[in-house]
Structure formats: structure tokens, C-alpha cells
Amino acid sequence: MIYKLLKSFKEYGIYVTIRKILHKLTGKPLMKKIHKIDLSKLPIMPKFEDIVSADYINNRYKKPSKIDKEILNIAWVSPPIGKGGGGHTTISRFVKYLQSHGHRITFYIYDNNTIHQTSKEAYKILLQSYHIDVSVEELENFKNQDVVFATSWETAYAVFNLKDQKLHKFYFVQDFEPMFYGVGSRYKLAEATYKFGFYGITAGKWLTKKLKSYGMESDYFDFGADIEIYQPTAPIKKKKKIAFYARAHTERRGFELGIMALQIFKERYPDYDIEFFGQDMSDYNIPFEFINRGILGKEELATIYQDSVACLLLSLTNVSLLPLELLASGCVPVMNSGENNTTVLGEIDDIAYAEAYPISLANKLCEIVEKTNINDYASEISKKYNDFSWEKSYKKVEQIIIREVINEK
Structure with a gap:
């Protein structure tokens, strides 16, 4: 008996061993240890209420009618912004170009479950690290936009749940994000975003091919380099x-x-x-x-x-x-x-x-x-390799947006 208890203590620890002793003494079933799961604290996840609300099964997003405008209000819904990130570096390139052609840009910050960032903090990083001067707002203040971009799988849930029926929803896809995780909950939740019905603009042709297997329409831009x-x-x-x-x-x-x-x-x-x-x-x-x-x-x-x-x-x-x-x-x-x-x-x-x-x-x-x-x-x-300019890609992305959103004259 003592040998069994020592073995149990060595293999399972003190709490399991005590439960076994109580079971022997009382004859009652072993109590199971309760593992409490707090969905709000799982790392890098959309808010639980956003996942529940994003019912693409029954209410897939449908592209609205095209509009009669030349200058667009374009929103980018971003996760909290860090310094020196490749994803935001690429986004900032296209934002600068769109701004230079008169389009009005606003960033909205969507908090994941790991980081909270205020609009003021995000604005400072965008200005200092990415050299773009744009309006930055809290997502609850979303309004007066013609176009909105989801920029990551978490933000796709927030974008799906925006209620404006006239809003053109795009997905700026820079990588196949399900592969950032093992095959599990986050993999499947990220994968589901490609079925929401947004129009994709992808970094290169490989992603366009990947998204097509989910029935997602998309177009791509080529990479460039700052030759100078x-x-x-x-x-x-x-x-x-x-x-x-x-x-x-x-x-x-x-x-x-x-x-x-x-x-x-x-x-x-x-x-x-x-x-x-x-x-x-x-x-x-x-x-x-x-x-x-x-x-x-x-x-x-x-x-x-x-x-x-x-x-x-x-x-x-x-x-x-x-x-x-x-x-x-x-x-x-x-x-x-x-x-x-x-x-x-x-x-x-x-x-x-x-x-x-x-x-x-x-x-x-x-x-x-x-x-x-x-x-x-x-x-x-x-x-x-002295002609890898980004200029063609900038023009192409603007042309894609115009093609999908604005009535041809």
C-alpha cells in the first residue's frame, strides 16, 4: 500500500494522491480537477462575441452596389501596431499612394486578446515608424466609409460584423495565416475568414491560388524593392x-x-x-x-x-x-x-x-x-535587377479598388 502511494505521489503529485486516499477511506468517486477556460484570455483571438456574430454560414457578406464617386473614404482595420513589422510596412506603402491620389484614409484599431492599444498610441507608431499621417480611431467609432480592409484574420471578424449595408469589404491578405498555428482552434477560425465573402487583395499569386480553394475572389499585387x-x-x-x-x-x-x-x-x-x-x-x-x-x-x-x-x-x-x-x-x-x-x-x-x-x-x-x-x-x-519598382503594384491596387467599387463612366 505504501509503495503504491509513493508511486502515485511520484507520478501524479500530492493532490491526486490525496484524492486516491480519500476514495479508499470514503468509497466516494474521485473528484475531478476542474479546468476553467476563460475564452476572453486566449492569446491572439478575436473577441468571442465577434466570432459568434460572424455567421457567414447563414449570412455570407454580399458585395453592395457600386457607387458614383472618384475620391473614396478607405478604412483599414488593424490589430495593435508594433514597430518595424513587415505587414504594416507594406500596408503603409499603399496607404501613402492612395493618399497621394486624394483618397481619405482612416485606421481603426481592433484589440486582440493579447494587446490593448489606444488610437493615440497607434497614431504615434504609424507616424514615427511607418511615416504615414492618417486619422486613427477606435473601432466603435466606425462611420462614413466607402471601403474597409481587414488586414489580418482577427480583424476579418470585426469587419464582417460592421453593419453598414453599403460598405465594400476587402481583405488585404499578406500570408496564409492559418499556418501560423498548429492544426487546432485558431487554424480553423483563421481559415473560416476566407469564406466570409470579402474581395481579397493578396501579396503575390500564391495566396490568390490558396484563397480560390475557399471560393474567395481575389486579385494580387507583385512585390517590389526600393532600388534607390x-x-x-x-x-x-x-x-x-x-x-x-x-x-x-x-x-x-x-x-x-x-x-x-x-x-x-x-x-x-x-x-x-x-x-x-x-x-x-x-x-x-x-x-x-x-x-x-x-x-x-x-x-x-x-x-x-x-x-x-x-x-x-x-x-x-x-x-x-x-x-x-x-x-x-x-x-x-x-x-x-x-x-x-x-x-x-x-x-x-x-x-x-x-x-x-x-x-x-x-x-x-x-x-x-x-x-x-x-x-x-x-x-x-x-x-x-534594377527595375523592381513598387509603382506598378501601387497603381494596380488602386485600380482593383476602383474596379470593384466605383461605377464606370
Whole structure:
């Protein structure tokens, strides 16, 4: 008996053991431990009442009639805004263009269950980090808009529940967000948003193809690069350096795969520096020496790209914005192969694709640094990719909005 109690204590702890003793003494059934679930505190979730209200099963959103206007009031419903985010960087590009063509822009902040942000806090970040001056309002004050964009899966629930029957609802889709999670509740809730009936504008063709399988209409824009920032103005002189887009807290960036590949590379080429950027890595115990650069501005990134022979860049969902910037800088992107990357970028010969496996990625890095005349090769690449302007994409997105919203004259 004592042996059984000791074993129970070791395996299950004191509370289970006490319940077993009480069961033996009283003959009553074991009490079950009650796990209280507070739906309001689950991380990165829409409000529970918004999920319940978003009844796309019985009341799928239907696009309203087109309107007779030239200048539109365009709202963007955003989750709380952080500094240096790729998603908001891309949104800010299109917002600036739409503003320059006279359209009136308002941001509305939708709190998820992790972060609360006031409109004043959001305005300050948009102005300082993304250099856009727009009206920012609380979502409960939503009014007088012609067009509204959901910008993430949580915000899609809030946009679905906006009651204005004349409102044209769009979904600005920059990634396949269900894949941000394991297959579970959040995966299915994110996936459901593609069935709401909104018109999608997606970052590249891969997402348009994905959304079509849900019956979602959409169009896409191509990626660009700020050539005036990234293209070298002086002759290229590469250093013995490899860059790594290190985002440990972003699962889709394959951080662990990258670390293993770089460790293999470093063992083969110990004289090469490895420079991390994208996140502050000072709290991480990396198994080789590296340079920690953290989150950087475009000009600082351009210097890293121009100095580095190659950049390890992993994208396991939609492709990153970085490959075209790297090519314009004369830096070879070493990337995982897959439709998510090639469908958007096309079969660009100067991107070094490899299987998403440490040995394959390390081998590809080694192939690049072993090239003769690295500086000449880098110069050729930089000159070849000098026309990746964002301007065509800006125009296309405005044309999509006008096509879907405004009556043709």
C-alpha cells in the first residue's frame, strides 16, 4: 500500500494522491480537477462575441452596389501596431499612394486578446515608424466609409460584423495565416475568414491560388524593392560575411533550420562572419559566433546586403519581401524551395534554392562563397535587377479598388 502511494505521489503529485486516499477511506468517486477556460484570455483571438456574430454560414457578406464617386473614404482595420513589422510596412506603402491620389484614409484599431492599444498610441507608431499621417480611431467609432480592409484574420471578424449595408469589404491578405498555428482552434477560425465573402487583395499569386480553394475572389499585387536604397552606388567589394534573417519568434521563418545550416557552414568556413538581423538575439545561446544587429532601418539593411556574399532567408508560408531587395543589392538569397516562393518570384536563376533541410541549405551557402570573382558576379546581379519598382503594384491596387467599387463612366 505504501509503495503504491509513493508511486502515485511520484507520478501524479500530492493532490491526486490525496484524492486516491480519500476514495479508499470514503468509497466516494474521485473528484475531478476542474479546468476553467476563460475564452476572453486566449492569446491572439478575436473577441468571442465577434466570432459568434460572424455567421457567414447563414449570412455570407454580399458585395453592395457600386457607387458614383472618384475620391473614396478607405478604412483599414488593424490589430495593435508594433514597430518595424513587415505587414504594416507594406500596408503603409499603399496607404501613402492612395493618399497621394486624394483618397481619405482612416485606421481603426481592433484589440486582440493579447494587446490593448489606444488610437493615440497607434497614431504615434504609424507616424514615427511607418511615416504615414492618417486619422486613427477606435473601432466603435466606425462611420462614413466607402471601403474597409481587414488586414489580418482577427480583424476579418470585426469587419464582417460592421453593419453598414453599403460598405465594400476587402481583405488585404499578406500570408496564409492559418499556418501560423498548429492544426487546432485558431487554424480553423483563421481559415473560416476566407469564406466570409470579402474581395481579397493578396501579396503575390500564391495566396490568390490558396484563397480560390475557399471560393474567395481575389486579385494580387507583385512585390517590389526600393532600388534607390538597395542598389550599390560604388563598386561592390564583398566581405567574408553571410547574413541571416533571424526571427526566432516567428515560426514560419524556420529559425532552427537556419541555425543548424549555419553551424554546418561555419564549421566548413570558420573565417566567415555571420550577421543576424530581424530580431534582437542577445538572449539566445547560439552555438557559433555571430554578429547581432537586431531590427534595422532600410539604409542599415542595404549596407549588410551589399557587404554580404549571401543571405540565408527562409520562408515557409508566403514568400518574404526581402529577396528582391537582396538581388538589387548584389547579395545572393539562399532560400528554401517551394511553390510559396517560386509562384510569387518566378524561376529567378540568381536565387539559390535548396531543400528546407540543414545540410541542403549549408551546401548551397558553400556553393555561393566558393564562386570565383564574387564581386563581378554580385555586380552583374545588382544590374540585372534594377527595375523592381513598387509603382506598378501601387497603381494596380488602386485600380482593383476602383474596379470593384466605383461605377464606370
